[in-house]
Amino acid sequence: MKKVSSGGGWPAIRYTLRKGKEVGGIWKLYKALRTKNACKTCALGMGGQRGGMVNEIGGFPEVCKKSLQAMTADMQGAIQPEFWSTYSVAQLKAFSPYDLEHCGRLTQPVLYERGTQYYRPIDWDEAIGRVTKRLKSLPPDETFWYFSGRSSNEAGFLLQLFARLYGTNNVNNCSYYCHQASGVGLTSSIGSGTATVVLDDVEHADLVFVIGGNPPSNHPRLMTTLTHVRQRGGEVIVINPVVETGLVNFRVPSNVRSLMFGTKIATLYVQPDIGGDLALLTGIAKRIDEMGAQDAEFLQNSCEGAEQWLEQLRSVSWPEIHAKSGVSQSDIDAIAKRYAAAKNVVFSWTMGITHHVHGVQNVQAITNLAFMRGMVGRPNAGLLPIRGHSNVQGIGSVGVTPKLKDAIFERLESEYGLRLPTTAGLDTLGCMEAAYEKKLKMGFCLGGNLYGSNPDSTFADESLSRLESLVFLSTTLNTGHAHGLGEESIILPVLARDEEPQPTTQESMFNFVRLSDGGPRRHEGPRSEVEIIARIAEEVLADTTSIDWQSMRNTGRIRDAIAKVVPGYDKIANIENTKAEFQINGRTFHQPTFPTPSGRGVLHRHELPSLRGTGDQLRLMTVRSEGQFNTVVYEEEDLYRGQDRRDVILLHPDDMSRLGLSEEQIVTVNSEAGELPNIRVRTFPNIKPGNSLMYYPESNVLVPRHVDGLSKTPAFKGVLVTIATQ
Numbered sequence: 001m002k003k004v005s006s007g008g009g010w011p012a013i014r015y016t017l018r019k020g021k022e023v024g025g026i027w028k029l030y031k032a033l034r035t036k037n038a039c040k041t042c043a044l045g046m047g048g049q050r051g052g053m054v055n056e057i058g059g060f061p062e063v064c065k066k067s068l069q070a071m072t073a074d075m076q077g078a079i080q081p082e083f084w085s086t087y088s089v090a091q092l093k094a095f096s097p098y099d100l101e102h103c104g105r106l107t108q109p110v111l112y113e114r115g116t117q118y119y120r121p122i123d124w125d126e127a128i129g130r131v132t133k134r135l136k137s138l139p140p141d142e143t144f145w146y147f148s149g150r151s152s153n154e155a156g157f158l159l160q161l162f163a164r165l166y167g168t169n170n171v172n173n174c175s176y177y178c179h180q181a182s183g184v185g186l187t188s189s190i191g192s193g194t195a196t197v198v199l200d201d202v203e204h205a206d207l208v209f210v211i212g213g214n215p216p217s218n219h220p221r222l223m224t225t226l227t228h229v230r231q232r233g234g235e236v237i238v239i240n241p242v243v244e245t246g247l248v249n250f251r252v253p254s255n256v257r258s259l260m261f262g263t264k265i266a267t268l269y270v271q272p273d274i275g276g277d278l279a280l281l282t283g284i285a286k287r288i289d290e291m292g293a294q295d296a297e298f299l300q301n302s303c304e305g306a307e308q309w310l311e312q313l314r315s316v317s318w319p320e321i322h323a324k325s326g327v328s329q330s331d332i333d334a335i336a337k338r339y340a341a342a343k344n345v346v347f348s349w350t351m352g353i354t355h356h357v358h359g360v361q362n363v364q365a366i367t368n369l370a371f372m373r374g375m376v377g378r379p380n381a382g383l384l385p386i387r388g389h390s391n392v393q394g395i396g397s398v399g400v401t402p403k404l405k406d407a408i409f410e411r412l413e414s415e416y417g418l419r420l421p422t423t424a425g426l427d428t429l430g431c432m433e434a435a436y437e438k439k440l441k442m443g444f445c446l447g448g449n450l451y452g453s454n455p456d457s458t459f460a461d462e463s464l465s466r467l468e469s470l471v472f473l474s475t476t477l478n479t480g481h482a483h484g485l486g487e488e489s490i491i492l493p494v495l496a497r498d499e500e501p502q503p504t505t506q507e508s509m510f511n512f513v514r515l516s517d518g519g520p521r522r523h524e525g526p527r528s529e530v531e532i533i534a535r536i537a538e539e540v541l542a543d544t545t546s547i548d549w550q551s552m553r554n555t556g557r558i559r560d561a562i563a564k565v566v567p568g569y570d571k572i573a574n575i576e577n578t579k580a581e582f583q584i585n586g587r588t589f590h591q592p593t594f595p596t597p598s599g600r601g602v603l604h605r606h607e608l609p610s611l612r613g614t615g616d617q618l619r620l621m622t623v624r625s626e627g628q629f630n631t632v633v634y635e636e637e638d639l640y641r642g643q644d645r646r647d648v649i650l651l652h653p654d655d656m657s658r659l660g661l662s663e664e665q666i667v668t669v670n671s672e673a674g675e676l677p678n679i680r681v682r683t684f685p686n687i688k689p690g691n692s693l694m695y696y697p698e699s700n701v702l703v704p705r706h707v708d709g710l711s712k713t714p715a716f717k718g719v720l721v722t723i724a725t726q
């Protein structure tokens with residue numbers, strides 16, 4: 001397959017027209033995309049009351065392929081009742097993620113019982129009855145509650161509250177496989193766990209770092225902003241072991257000039273080895289110090305630990321930095337020179353930074369570098385973790401973490417007179433491990449695909465299979481409904497955000513909370529997430545708590561509760577009337593005071609990890625293609641990397657010859673976690689030698705369960721593999 005030479009552009013426009021046709025006309029699709037609902041894909045923050053396809057500074061039309069795919073998936077027809085007696089679970093296991101997504105919308109509750117071969121439709125009363133009966137029979141700490149980042153703040157808040165009042169803190173979300181390292185790292189440095197900037201700050205930066213991310217595929221709307229930065233004469237420095245086509249040149253479909261000629265994005269593209277960022281970031285800081293280009297006043301007045309940190313920078317040797325980053329002195333000097341010259345700098349990053357055993361340290365090192373030149377705590381400069389799911393940040397804000405923030409905990413107890421559990425609670429992988437050890441009996445999943453997103457798929461399958469009961473609230477089928485099923489597994493079909501009968505809210509990565517209107521249902525059958533949760537809670541806890549669960553079917557009442565207990569969320573109480581999106585207080589930093597105990601930023605010192613891999617071993621990153629959204633695969637092809645299939649391993653030509661491999665050779669890829677046979681070798685000059693690339697979720701068979709000790713995030717990008725010929 002021919003690789004395109006730029007991202008975006010005509011292929012994106014042609015795709016829009018094709019998708020329109022699939023759902024009965026481009027007008028129908030356009031209307032669906034324009035409703036006043038927050039966009040369903042990434043967390044950039046689109047839509048809401050501004051209307052769909054409008055971004056946080058009013059830019060229109062902002063649409064990306066993934067939002068089209070998510071919308072057309074929700075606009076699919078219903079899975080027909082005979083589907084369940086036609087395809088056995090064994091057959092569903094053989095379906096690809098693409099096939100499962102395209103089976104249609106889930107509209108009936110279905111039940112699978114071990115020993116039988118098929119799911120079978122059951123009515124809602126039976127489904128809810130089975131769930132509540134099981135819950136009543138179990139010690140609460142033998143259950144866990146997993147949330148994806150697609151659901152609303154209201155559903156997230158309500159379910160975590162129920163789980164805690166039921167009696168467990170085994171409450172967690174997909175963030176533990178995603179940006180948890182950013183939250184933990186940022187909190188340790190600035191006392192706040194999210195972006196310090198708003199979109200307008202990024203637009204006005206004169207240098208933006210894009211570290212370990214592929215926004216042309218995964219956050220296409222951010223590309224509009226990066227083209228603006230370039231058009232204003234600003235610079236973009238990309239740090240990534242892979243030269244991602246769309247980060248070199250991108251065609252913004254809504255800008256005629258950019259569409260015709262493309263916009264150059266990266267002014268400098270530096271390729272570290274996988275896992276080499278900590279050493280590279282330290283090297284840039286060391287060079288800034290050598291140049292005397294730091295903001296000594298800021299370090300002195302607004303930071304803690306500056307002297308010790310600078311001392312350590314000075315003691316690290318250059319050969320160590322080169323060896324542990326895979327980056328040459330001239331590249332480090334080039335980055336430092338540009339950084340020293342820039343006036344307003346934004347540092348952005350994604351999974352190439354967090355998916356490592358030193359993910360938190362990576363984030364701290366980015367923050368150190370920003371502190372060094374006073375780039376946090378003023379307008380047009382700061383820190384930007386580019387978030388994944390459209391409401392993953394909101395889900396975290398409203399309490400979906402094992403340990404509740406102290407303020408939420410205290411207010412829930414005092415406002416409602418509740419007693420909440422004080423146990424530590426388990427993180428996501430912690431739950432999987434406890435299930436494997438048979439310490440857990442039941443899992444309750446609000447969306448997502450826990451099986452598919454896990455490291456070590458063989459283990460994940462076994463671990464989930466050891467549960468007595470698994471309950472999913474889902475819109476469509478995914479691999480997690482076929483693999484790793486509990487003894488009893490129940491799927492409850494839910495409405496998508498834009499089909500909700502009542503308004504809901506979402507939070508963007510720039511800390512804005514916005515109202516989604518909901519809209520007409522597309523199918524009879526699926527129910528609102530909050531309705532299901534409130535009913536289960538009422539049946540399980542009716543007489544034991546002071547919460548009126550019946551009233552919690554009303555999203556307005558849930559918002560009242562959120563307003564009372566979640567810091568910075570008070571304006572949510574009136575959002576249905578005001579319709580005004582609001583920014584959460586205390587999250588954007590345009591002044592250099594931080595919510596740390598001392599009010600100053602904290603500089604952290606780090607040991608630099610060695611690059612992994614010796615001899616025939618290759619470092620492996622497991623990433624997304626342009627044609628998927630997480631475990632949901634919409635297309636086999638990866639347009640920007642020029643791949644027409646997913647069962648491939650991409651290698652630099654030097655590694656191909658070093659290992660004696662040829663193009664299209666079929667091999668088995670091995671790691672300490674498992675093996676993946678029948679993989680095609682493909683030449684990929686865009687990757688730095690010594691490193692390799694495979695697609696997630698299939699490659700999760702190879703990802704061991706090594707996590708960052710501080711954030712518990714698995715090292716999905718830090719895998720070591722060898723290749724065996726077949």
Ligand SMILES: Nc1nc2c(c(=O)[nH]1)N[C@H]1C(S)=C(S)[C@@H](COP(=O)(O)OP(=O)(O)OC[C@H]3O[C@@H](n4cnc5c(=O)[nH]c(N)nc54)[C@H](O)[C@@H]3O)O[C@H]1N2
Nearest residue numbers: 212213214218274275350351352388389623624628629630
């Ligand atoms: N189309 C689409 N959009 C999405 C998603 C999707 O699946 N599809 N998923 C959403 C979610 S939940 C998330 S979290 C985001 C994910 O967005 P990204 O983080 O952009 O996604 P990944 O594909 O994991 O890509 C990681 C990038 O990191 C680079 N990388 C790998 N290892 C390293 C390393 O050691 N150092 C550095 N510097 N770079 C490295 C890879 O080359 C790749 O470009 O996207 C969100 N948006």
Ligand SMILES: Nc1nc2c(c(=O)[nH]1)N[C@H]1C(S)=C(S)[C@@H](COP(=O)(O)OP(=O)(O)OC[C@H]3O[C@@H](n4cnc5c(=O)[nH]c(N)nc54)[C@H](O)[C@@H]3O)O[C@H]1N2
Nearest residue numbers: 148178447448449453473474475476478622630631696716
């Ligand atoms: N090897 C490897 N593994 C990874 C990663 C990686 O880069 N490499 N990335 C990790 C990351 S960043 C993440 S975020 C996780 C993803 O983890 P998850 O969030 O658990 O997985 P998704 O694939 O996004 O979940 C998709 C499913 O959500 C359901 N869904 C969609 N919309 C709705 C809705 O409105 N309500 C409800 N209730 N359900 C809905 C649909 O059934 C759909 O199949 O995977 C992680 N795993």
Ligand SMILES: [Mo]
Nearest residue numbers: 177178388389
């Ligand atoms: Mo994510």
